[in-house]
Amino acid sequence: MHPASVGTDRIGAVSTETPPSAAKPPSSSAENPMPVRTIAVKVAQWIDRLGAVWVEGQITQMNLRPGTRTAFLVLRDTAADMSLSVTCDPGLLRSSAVPLQEGSRVVVYGKLSFFTGRGTVSLRVTEIRPVGIGELLARIERLKALLAAEGLFDPRLKRPIPFLPNRIGLITGRASAAEHDVVTVATQRWPAARFEIRNTAVQGPTAVPQILEAIAALDANPEVDVIVLARGGGSVEDLLPFSDETLCRAIVSAKTPIVSAIGHEPDNPISDYVADLRAATPTDAAKRVVPDAAAETALLQELRSRANAALRGWVDREARALTQLRSRPVLADPLRLLDQRHDEVERLRAAAQRAVDHRLSGESTTTRHLREKLAAVGPAATLARGYAVVQRVNGKDREVVRAIEDSPPGTQLRIRVADGAISAAALGSQSLAPRPTRKDS
Missing domain, CATH: 1.20.5 (Single alpha-helices involved in coiled-coils or other helix-helix interfaces)
Structure with missing residues (x-):
């Protein structure tokens, strides 16, 4: 009985058992090299120790010749440009409940084998299960719930579409009706619209890698302001690439706004939810990305x-x-108020002039009187009346003599009079007799 497959919600995932630890590499040297057969046998032994695995992919080649005991298949990853050679009993293909053909999505169970003669690795399968529509839809719903829980559907993450893009990036099938509709409708609405078109596969195993490459190229082009991902209607299997997890995350990670125009109105691949704008049809996308010139x-x-x-x-x-x-009135005759105030202004100006003249005359008289009083009590007036100022000369210092004790005999004196100074020396001193005091009778 085969081991149960490990469940996964992601389309295109692979379930494997943990391989054994890598053995220590054999010793060899340039003088003692190992032959090819030894390496081939060791690789075969190591791969043979790997456990059986459940693998999901899409059949891209099928070689089932009558009379042969082995059927050869090529199983391709649904999201990456990778493939694996598969061998099986032809009876597994003929006994399948659902007819298998190139493009069918399957889950296989088998074990890896290394053919030493050709040096190739192949997956020998013992069970093939076609993936039905119901299971595909269930996986899409689980993936949609996962991306929604991560917040990738949040409207706040949506980037605004430019009003008039400089250049429109268009990813669609070669010579498809979607390309014709987008280009025709956009140029009719805005004749100056310019496109950067990338033709890719829009269904099948090669669709997702080519679309991812086209998104990366257009997103890196600084002239492209918006990217339109367009495809006409189709079955659920045909639209599966646009519900791929890798593609959806690439749409979210792109810096350029992306418009999803996949299928018709009822079609809702996951790319519609993660894109910055969902268009019902390719024609609707053309109307959304360019304005109508008319x-x-x-x-x-x-x-x-x-x-x-x-x-x-x-x-x-x-x-x-x-x-x-x-x-x-104030604007009809603006000078009338000035005329009315002119006489009053003249009268006030004359009064102010008289007040200033009177105040100046009074202050001048006061200043003259004060100057005369100051001159009368000043030292110059005193000297002019016959008085003198006697100073004792002590080197460069000069001190006023106020008593006879200040000028003993021999002291050098300087006597200042009204018109100059006289140098002298003290010959002696004489004290004045004190005045007699009156006695009360």
Whole structure:
């Protein structure tokens, strides 16, 4: 009985058993090399120790010749450009409940083998299970729930589509109706629209790798402002590449806004949920990414007319307001108030002049009197009346003599009079007799 397959919610995942630890590499040298047969046998022994695995993929080649005991298949990964050679009993293919053909998605159970004669690895399978539509839809729903839980459907992550893109990146099938619809409708709406077209497979095992490569190339082009992923309608199997997890995450990671226009209105691959904008059809995508030149011209004409009407109304209102202002007395004869105030201004100016002259005359008289009083009590006036100032000369210092003790005999003196100074020396001193005091009778 085969071991149960390990469940997974991701389309294209592979379930394997843990391989044994790698053996220590044999010793060899340039002088003692190992023959090819030894290496081939060791590789075969190591691969033979690997456990059986469940593998999911898509059949891309099938070689089933009558009379042969072995059927040869090529199983391709659904999301990457990788494939694996598969061998099986032809009876497994003939006894399948669902007819198997190139393009069928299957889950196989088998064991890897290394053929020493050719040096190739092949997966020898003993069980093949076709993946039905119901299981595919269930996996898509599980993947949708997983991406939604991660927040990849959050509207806040959606990037705005530019109003008028410089260049439109278009990923679609070669010479497809979707390409014709997008280009035709976009150029009809905006004749100057420019496209950067990448033709890829839009179904089958090679679709996802080619679409991923096209998204990366267009996202790296600085002239591309928006990318349209377009495909016409089809069956669930045909639209499976647009529900691939790798493709959905690439759409979210792209820096350029991406529009998903896959199938018709009822078709809802997961790319519609992770894209920045979902278009119901490729024609609808063309209408979303470029404006309608005729509609924009009509809108400009309408806005121009509304702007002209608004400007004329504003000018009329302002003209009426100016007329009302000019009709007021202060603006009709603006000098009348000045004339009325002219005489008053002249009278006040004369009064102010008289007040200033009177104040200046009074202050001048006061200043003269103070100057005369100051001169009368000043030292120059005192000297002019016959007084003198006696100073004792001690080197460079000069001190005023106030008593006879300050100038003993021989002291050098300087006597200042009204018109100069006299140098002298003290010959002696004489004390004045004190005044007699009166005695009360």
